[in-house]
Amino acid sequence: MATEIRVPTLGESVSEATIAQWFKKPGEAVTADEPLVELETDKVTVEVPAPASGTLESIVVNEGDTVEVGALLGRIAASGAAKPAAAAPAKKAESAPAAAPAAAKPSAALVDVVVPSAGESVTEAGVGGWSVKVGDVVKVDDILVELETDKAAQEVPAPVAGTVVKIAAATGDTVTPGQLLVQIDPSGAAAPAAAPAPAAAPAPAERTGSAMPPAPSAAKLMAEKGLAADQVAGSGKRGQVLKGDVLAAVAAGVSAAPAASAAPAAVRGPVAVEDEAREERVRMTKLRQTIARRLKDAQNTAAMLTTYNEVDMGPVMELRSAYKDVFEKKHGVKLGFMGFFTKAVCHALKEIPAVNAEIDGTDVIYKNFCHIGVAVGTDKGLVVPVVRDADQMSIAEIEKEIAALGRKARDGKLGMAEMQGGTFTISNGGVYGSLMSSPILNAPQSGILGMHKIQDRPMAVNGQVVIRPMMYLALSYDHRIVDGKEAVTFLVRVKESLEDPRRLVLDL
Known part of the structure; x- marks a missing residue:
């Protein structure tokens, strides 16, 4: 019997979403909890995990389509295939290091620390700063990481004492409730040498903001407003530009000006380069981004x-x-x-x-x-x-x-x-x-x-x-x-x- 994949609840005020991209094609093997499709709303992007293991039997809606909460996305057919798990890490680079510890004997006792729920209206958080690194020994209630939501900062404590063996999210990453943050070995086993790599790898993509193309609805709105990708700061996963980012940019007064944008590059001289070397670029926290957006919305409304x-x-x-x-x-x-x-x-x-x-x-x-x-x-x-x-x-x-x-x-x-x-x-x-x-x-x-x-x-x-x-x-x-x-x-x-x-x- 096929298992249905449906649009999950996206928050109190969100009733529909756009299909951003499918990670799997019909006929491919999937494992339970593996991300299948990414949905995009005006506020956030959400990955829908597989509700069961098997084979992706059918896809009902295509990329770019708009769907309502509860709508059917596709179906998974039960499969007796032995090990579809090997295909999962190939889709997402950050999952690869997790495969080796999973098969090893000590990993059976690993304790997963996931993103806690922060309230009904909070669907994502930013990783603010890590207090530990791979290999550190922690005690119960030691602070592991600080998460920044659009309303407040939240510290995540260690649920057990042990050794940090894996950090699954880097500073600046956007994470969702239930997503893995870190793994702790209560036995105190040493961390695998390759474990630090996942935390460091996403950093360049987060800085450039170009790892993901704009979401479909955002791309359409940018085309209507005549905006280029470098004129809009993306707040989605891996720096993806969402529709809300485009609306915020328009509200802030950003407008299409190709001729004007080229001019400063032409006149940049030694003085401008010297000034830039003395500047400091700091990423806005989720809280500061929300403060800015809400205050501007109040003025506009x-x-x-x-x-x-x-x-x-x-x-x-x-x-x-x-x-x-x-x-x-x-x-x-x-x-x-x-x-x-x-x-x-x-x-x-x-x-x-x-x-x-x-x-x-x-x-x-x-x-x-x-x-x-x-x-x-x-x-x-x-x-x-x-x-x-x-x-x-x-x-x-x-x-x-x-x-x-x-x-x-x-x-x-x-x-x-x-x-x-x-x-x-x-x-x-x-x-x-x-x-x-x-x-x-x-x-x-x-x-x-x-x-x-x-x-x-x-x-x-x-x-x-x-x-x-x-x-x-x-x-x-x-x-x-x-x-x-x-x-x-x-x-x-x-x-x-x-x-x-x-x-x-x-x-x-």
């Missing part, structure tokens, strides 16, 4: 507008000064400004629900809860952990949650669930000295509040000029859903709550 106001921080500072010691002693966390701002924002969101809503096609989704994202800067980039149901929390509970999330963010320990589902975001540029800025929306949210530096300024109070600690506030909002009156009213309500903190206590 939303009708973004910013309104400003200023708040006298004196009352909050006086309250904080009077009770900070007692607060810290009772709750075990310092009393900062974020607790007050988060509560003030929640009060304002209840009054102006449009700022807490989002657009989905032709519908507006109003959120009857406040999940407040708090932007945190890390050495790897900006992340936005979410304080869930902040409207139901006290200032002390909010401060504790923000402190815990901030530590996780700086340590690279944030989970996917802790960065999803936010309905509104607060960004505090004041900690870096920013006096005023216009924050960019965190799509699909419709509002983001920018906090800034507290600075003493002369203010007119009751007819007298006095020095007050003032802060500029900025609310960026999506004008498609939030009217100017609503935006201004929201910011005024935040200002009123902060200038009279008693309103927060009395829920006014």
Whole structure:
């Protein structure tokens, strides 16, 4: 009986894919879990493994065809052939070294360390940096490698103690959940001499980005836009250019300019060559690529507008000064400004629900809860952990949650669930000295509040000029859903709550 090969689930928002290439032809022998076909979506390329061993009986869809999740791709006929395994390494060079240890007696005890699942919406990761090399002896929970997804970095620990005998992915490679990363021999056997080769071999292809031709849909879109392959940076496997890469390049302003691109090469002289020698080219992390793409998408999609106001921080500072010691002693966390701002924002969101809503096609989704994202800067980039149901929390509970999330963010320990589902975001540029800025929306949210530096300024109070600690506030909002009156009213309500903190206590 033939075994069917079908399109796997590709993620919550992905319903179809394009057949990029088949690795096998009808009549060829296949082994279970051997890659048969590569599917390409707007976000990622996915290899579909063989569900069983046998012979590829038929291919139902051709390269370049578009298929939906669950669609039939082909069939595998059961075969009694003895050893089709020998054909598998010939297809993928990196599999060849694995064949020898597999047949050897010590390999029976090898422990495979694979790419862990990082959440429903995360289908791939980049290999950031290895902490071990072939031949190293590791202990349980020693960090082996750091993986970079489009949302956070994730460290992979050693599940057992032993000797690293194989590294199956090089720094910069793109890997998927379940893919082999490294093999550990718990018996402590020495590593095969040929084992380091697979890790080093893919590096040149990753650097050049030319190991793979553009995906079919990407090639078509590049032809329509008049773009050359060297104008688009590929994010797919082995540097393959995907449709999403072309769209990102177009959004970034890349355009066809053959004459202009030739000119710089002609005028390059000794000075340009000397400058290039002093430059440093560093590959963007997955997190940084995603930050760049999402911020640009927000600008391209939303009708973004910013309104400003200023708040006298004196009352909050006086309250904080009077009770900070007692607060810290009772709750075990310092009393900062974020607790007050988060509560003030929640009060304002209840009054102006449009700022807490989002657009989905032709519908507006109003959120009857406040999940407040708090932007945190890390050495790897900006992340936005979410304080869930902040409207139901006290200032002390909010401060504790923000402190815990901030530590996780700086340590690279944030989970996917802790960065999803936010309905509104607060960004505090004041900690870096920013006096005023216009924050960019965190799509699909419709509002983001920018906090800034507290600075003493002369203010007119009751007819007298006095020095007050003032802060500029900025609310960026999506004008498609939030009217100017609503935006201004929201910011005024935040200002009123902060200038009279008693309103927060009395829920006014």
